[in-house]
Amino acid sequence: MKALAAVAVVVVGGYLGATVVTGNKIAAAYDARAEKLEKQFPFVRVVHRQAEKGMFSSTYSGKLRIGCAPAAGAGGEAAKAGKTLDIGFRDRVLAGPLPGFSTIGAAVIESEVVLPDEVPEGVRKYLAGMKPQDIRTVVGYGGDYNTRVRLPGGDIALPTGKLTWPDVHLSGAGNFDGGAFTFDGTLPELAFVGAEKGGKSTLDVKLAKLRWQGTSLPADSFWLRPGTSTLDIERLEVLANAGGKPVSAQIGKFKYLAEVKADKDLLDAKAAFTADATLRIGEEAKPIQLDNFEFQESLKHLHGPTLQKVLEASMAQLSSTCEGGKVSQEDAAALGLEMMRTLAQLLPHAPEISVDKLAVTYEGQRGEMSFSASAPGLTAEDVEEPVVMKAKLHANMLVKASARLPVAWVQLLGERSGDPAGAPQRVAQAHSMVDLAVGKGFAVRDGEFLASTVVLEKGAVLLNGKPMSEGK
Structure with missing residues (x-):
C-alpha cells in the first residue's frame, strides 16, 4: 500500500x-x-x-x-x-x-x-x-x-429584414509560430427576407450550400503569404423591386479561386471565378441566360520586399494617426511622393497586370475578351529619376487587348434594347455600325464572329496586325 x-x-x-x-x-x-x-x-x-x-x-x-x-x-x-x-x-x-x-x-x-x-x-x-x-x-x-x-442555427431580426440560417461549421489549424495554416467552412443555407414596403418584400435573398476553404504557407510577412483560397456556392437567388419592376437573379455553380505563388522574392497572384446566371427585369420580360461565365485576372512578377516596404510605411502612418498624430498637407504630400517612389521600385522586376479571360455564352454563342499591360526592360537606375522613368515607361510599355464576339449578339442587341416596334430600325443601325467598323479596320470578320486585336509596343499601335494610321 x-x-x-x-x-x-x-x-x-x-x-x-x-x-x-x-x-x-x-x-x-x-x-x-x-x-x-x-x-x-x-x-x-x-x-x-x-x-x-x-x-x-x-x-x-x-x-x-x-x-x-x-x-x-x-x-x-x-x-x-x-x-x-x-x-x-x-x-x-x-x-x-x-x-x-x-x-x-x-x-x-x-x-x-x-x-x-x-x-x-x-x-x-x-x-x-x-x-x-x-x-x-x-x-x-x-x-x-x-x-x-x-x-x-437561428434567426435575427434586423432593421432591414430577417436573417435565418442552420448550423454553420468552421475550422482552422496551424501553429502559433506563424507557419502554415488551413481553414474550412460550410454554410448549408442562408435566407434574408427584407422588410415589407407596400405589402411586398423589398429584397429576398437565398443562398444554398456555401463552402470556403484554403491554405496559407509560411512567410515572413503576414500580408504577403503564398497560398490558395476557394469559395463554392451551389445557388444564389435574389429577388428585388427596382422602380416598381420586379428584378430577379439566379447564380449557380459559382466557383472562386484566389492564389498567390512565390518564386524567391517575386510573387504571382491570380483570381478567377466561373458561374451560370439567369437575370429577369420585369414580370413579363424574357430571362437573360448567361452560361459558363468565366473571369480570370493576374498580377505577375511583384517584388515582395518592395510591397513589404509599402505596407510597413502605410501601417506606420496608420499607427501614428491612431496614436493621435496629426499630418499636415505638406507632410501628406511628401508621404504620397515617397510612396510613389517606393512603388516605382517594382518596375525593374517587369510586373504585369492582365485580364486573362472574360468570357460568357449567351443564346448559344460565346464571346471572349482579354487584356494585359507591362513595361519590361526598366532597370533600377531608370526609376531613380522621374523624367527618365517616364520616358522609359512610354518607350517600353507593352499593352495587348483582344476580343472575339458573335455577330449574332449585334442582332440580339438591336431586338431587345427597346420597344418591339422600333426593333427593325435598331437592328439595321447596329449592322451598319458593324459594317463601318469592319470597313475602317477596327474589327475583322471571322466567320460568325467579329474579332479585334490591339497591340501597343514601343510607342507604336498595331490594330488587327496593321499600323494604326491617323484619321481612323
Missing part, C-alpha cells in the same frame, strides 16, 4: 508539474500573440486585459479595440472620426497534459465573444446564447492548434 501511495504521489506530482509548465507556455503564447496582432494591425489594440490563473485552468479576458481612439480632449468632428468598436473576449484555458480530461495536449481553450451595444440587439443576443464549447481550440505541445467553431 505504501508503495502504491508513493507511486500515486509521484504521478500526481508529475501531472501538477506538467500542468504548471503548459499553463505558463499558454500564458506566454497569449502575450506574444497580442503583441504580434497589434504590430500587424495598428488599428487593433488589446485593452482591459485580465488573467485569472489557477492550477488546472486559467481565464484570459479583454477587449479588441478596432479603430482609432480620438486624441485626449478632442471634440466635434475629431471625436467622431476617432470612434472605436470594442469586442470583448473571454477564453477559459484548461491546461494539459490532459486538459479537462477530454483529450491529450498542452491545452484546450473554450472561447466566448461579447459584442458592444453598438451592434444590433439580435446579433448580441445570438452570440451571448452560444455555449463555450461552440468555439473550441485544442493546442498541442509543439505550438500547433486546431480550432472548431459551431455557429448554431
Whole structure:
C-alpha cells in the first residue's frame, strides 16, 4: 500500500508539474500573440486585459479595440472620426497534459465573444446564447492548434429584414509560430427576407450550400503569404423591386479561386471565378441566360520586399494617426511622393497586370475578351529619376487587348434594347455600325464572329496586325 501511495504521489506530482509548465507556455503564447496582432494591425489594440490563473485552468479576458481612439480632449468632428468598436473576449484555458480530461495536449481553450451595444440587439443576443464549447481550440505541445467553431442555427431580426440560417461549421489549424495554416467552412443555407414596403418584400435573398476553404504557407510577412483560397456556392437567388419592376437573379455553380505563388522574392497572384446566371427585369420580360461565365485576372512578377516596404510605411502612418498624430498637407504630400517612389521600385522586376479571360455564352454563342499591360526592360537606375522613368515607361510599355464576339449578339442587341416596334430600325443601325467598323479596320470578320486585336509596343499601335494610321 505504501508503495502504491508513493507511486500515486509521484504521478500526481508529475501531472501538477506538467500542468504548471503548459499553463505558463499558454500564458506566454497569449502575450506574444497580442503583441504580434497589434504590430500587424495598428488599428487593433488589446485593452482591459485580465488573467485569472489557477492550477488546472486559467481565464484570459479583454477587449479588441478596432479603430482609432480620438486624441485626449478632442471634440466635434475629431471625436467622431476617432470612434472605436470594442469586442470583448473571454477564453477559459484548461491546461494539459490532459486538459479537462477530454483529450491529450498542452491545452484546450473554450472561447466566448461579447459584442458592444453598438451592434444590433439580435446579433448580441445570438452570440451571448452560444455555449463555450461552440468555439473550441485544442493546442498541442509543439505550438500547433486546431480550432472548431459551431455557429448554431437561428434567426435575427434586423432593421432591414430577417436573417435565418442552420448550423454553420468552421475550422482552422496551424501553429502559433506563424507557419502554415488551413481553414474550412460550410454554410448549408442562408435566407434574408427584407422588410415589407407596400405589402411586398423589398429584397429576398437565398443562398444554398456555401463552402470556403484554403491554405496559407509560411512567410515572413503576414500580408504577403503564398497560398490558395476557394469559395463554392451551389445557388444564389435574389429577388428585388427596382422602380416598381420586379428584378430577379439566379447564380449557380459559382466557383472562386484566389492564389498567390512565390518564386524567391517575386510573387504571382491570380483570381478567377466561373458561374451560370439567369437575370429577369420585369414580370413579363424574357430571362437573360448567361452560361459558363468565366473571369480570370493576374498580377505577375511583384517584388515582395518592395510591397513589404509599402505596407510597413502605410501601417506606420496608420499607427501614428491612431496614436493621435496629426499630418499636415505638406507632410501628406511628401508621404504620397515617397510612396510613389517606393512603388516605382517594382518596375525593374517587369510586373504585369492582365485580364486573362472574360468570357460568357449567351443564346448559344460565346464571346471572349482579354487584356494585359507591362513595361519590361526598366532597370533600377531608370526609376531613380522621374523624367527618365517616364520616358522609359512610354518607350517600353507593352499593352495587348483582344476580343472575339458573335455577330449574332449585334442582332440580339438591336431586338431587345427597346420597344418591339422600333426593333427593325435598331437592328439595321447596329449592322451598319458593324459594317463601318469592319470597313475602317477596327474589327475583322471571322466567320460568325467579329474579332479585334490591339497591340501597343514601343510607342507604336498595331490594330488587327496593321499600323494604326491617323484619321481612323
